[in-house]
């Protein structure tokens with residue numbers, strides 16, 4: 001897809017032009033933001049850009065941040081035209097990429113990675129579009145200023161439940177995972193995680209030698225992205241219908257990655273984990289069923305199958321389907337049908353007349369009321385697992401539907 005072409009060029013452009021790495025506060029031309037911008041009074045953590053910032057940041061009207069474990073911020077600046085809900089999403093993906101994954105080889109302790117990003121005073125730049133992104137960087141380059149950062153643009157930030165996400169034939173690629181991973185790799189991993197950096201290079205040279213990775217760049221950023229986008233089946237719908245991803249990388253799915261590039265498969269799984277950690281917030285204009293279960297007929301479920309937590313928003317009578325993972329599934333203020341499936345699931349319907357759907361007959365479940373929470377154990381535990389229901393009004397089984405009040409003894 002055309003998008004992909006742009007994606008290749010700009011990270012490289014960035015590497016050359018702005019990432020003279022790493023710049024530090026000792027350089028007089030180096031620019032960053034103050035460490036003490038207060039976001040605590042904003043309900044969504046996004047504040048108007050304060051007045052006491054360098055004037056090169058005045059083109060950005062909003063600011064948010066996360067704090068690394070060392071107490072210093074990783075900055076996020078936002079241009080007009082990049083929506084608040086996209087900012088919330090980008091921040092959540094950044095947190096996802098930096099959250100420790102106990103038991104994994106590369107991801108069990110990401111503290112030093114986040115600390116390095118903060119020490120580098122790095123900035124995630126959220127731009128309206130490519131034109132404003134180019135214009136801004138051209139301008140600071142002309143003035144000789146330097147920043148440590150990474151861009152992400154509004155049109156490539158694709159929220160769950162939007163038309164671009166749900167499209168059956170040509171879904172819009174969500175580049176947030178990629179750009180934010182570049183951000184983490186450039187300013188965190190490469191400064192603070194030599195083992196992962198080295199293993200990425202080893203896998204890279206292997207993949208090049210085997211003609212699995214076809215790009216010419218002698219750096220691992222794009223290769224890492226190719227690997228994790230394959231792992232999470234972001235290209236499994238095969239838009240070119242030729243088994244390749246823009247002639248960059250042969251594997252386009254989790255299954256083919258495992259076969260063609262097992263080193264990369266291992267790197268992704270041991271840094272990012274088997275599923276996304278963050279909670280998807282399905283946009284309030286969404287209308288229908290949002291499924292975390294892979295369904296052959298639904299293109300978007302190639303991606304959504306790697307989510308574990310999802311919340312509906314707004315007032316539409318939408319439905320949610322979980323998957324084999326331990327799901328957290330949240331309804332909205334409409335009437336929701338929620339199907340948790342296997343695993344240890346938490347289901348909260350919120351306001352409205354909500355129905356939990358189970359796969360078997362009522363006689364195959366043990367129902368308990370624990371202080372108002374309804375605990376539903378499938379005696380065929382491998383099917384619907386254990387479920388905790390909150391704010392659910394009905395339970396629908398294969399043979400009958402009961403009111404939640406019927407479970408109270």
Ligand SMILES: [Ca+2]
Pocket residue numbers: 322323324325326327340341342343344345
């Ligand atoms: Ca589940």
Ligand SMILES: [Ca+2]
Pocket residue numbers: 331332333334335336349350351352353354
């Ligand atoms: Ca509801």
Ligand SMILES: [Ca+2]
Pocket residue numbers: 349350351352353354391392393
């Ligand atoms: Ca309810």
